[in-house]
Amino acid sequence: MIARLSGALAEVAADHAVIDVGGVGYLVQASSRTLSAIGPVGGSVMIFTEMQVREDSMTLFGFGSAAERDWxxxxxxxxxxxGRVALAILSVLSADELRKAVAAGDKTMVSRANGVGPKLAERIVRELKDKVGGLVLGPAALASAPTTGAASDAVSALTNLGFRPAEASAAVAAANDxxxxxxxxxxxxxxxxxxxAR
Structure with a gap:
């Protein structure tokens, strides 16, 4: 199982990136949120991954944070x-926004994603409501985590650069203040x- 990749960003497209790790290019499907924060082509990048193996394919999905991967x-x-529907949801909602939507039972927020109708959104909210507490960010971290769209994107950008999620959250919270x-x-x-860096 491939848990993460660190290497040079070789290519970015609408729905994927190619990361060069030691001369091997890994094609990673990712949300538009992750792709917009991943950095410039040629720069170094660290991305969390999840591999899905099917009878006819193997797909590697990439995430800017461990929280996004958990979701x-x-x-x-x-x-x-x-996988594609999950990425569509993560493209319109950050991990924190998704946590809040599920906790509040807000199926309308979830249904904003392409390919998610009202019935599927209701099923997602209903089935995940009891599982929200088990994510990487615990209640204390969530209380101090930045909640604005720009702030959560900034945390994602810093984690892509190799900072630990807690470090990234603390630095962005200080910058936001x-x-x-x-x-x-x-x-x-x-x-x-x-x-x-201080």
């Missing part, structure tokens, strides 16, 4: 949710990197 595993455990909630993703990432 992917939970989502694909629901009947009717395959200094810059305010209206800060852009670029400004947050720059300041968070400075704070993480």
């Amino acid at each position: 992917f595993r939970l989502l694909t455990g629901v009947q009717g949710v395959g 200094e810059l305010g909630d209206g800060a852009s993703l670029d400004a947050l990432v720059r300041l968070a990197l400075k704070k993480a």
Whole structure:
């Protein structure tokens, strides 16, 4: 099983990236959220992965954080949710937004994803409601984790650069406090990197 990849980003497309690890290019399917935060082609990247093996295919899925990977595993455990549908959900909702939607039973939020109708959204919310507590981010970490879209994307960007999720969350939270909630993703990432390097 391949748990993560570290290497050079060789290519980024609409639904996948190719990561060069020691001369071998791994094609990794990923959410648009992860692909937008992965960094420039040619740069070094670390990405969490999950491999799905079927009779006729082997597919590697990539994630910007362990929390996103955990949600992917939970989502694909629901009947009717395959890898592509799970990625569609993770493209429109961050791990934290998805946790809140499931905890609140908000099927409308989940149904915003392509390929997710009302019935499937209801099934996802119903089946995952009791499983939300078992994710990588515990209640204490969630309380201090950044909740704005730009902040959660900044955390994802830092984890892609190799920072541990707790380090990334702390650095982005400190940057967010200094810059305010209206800060852009670029400004947050720059300041968070400075704070993480201290």
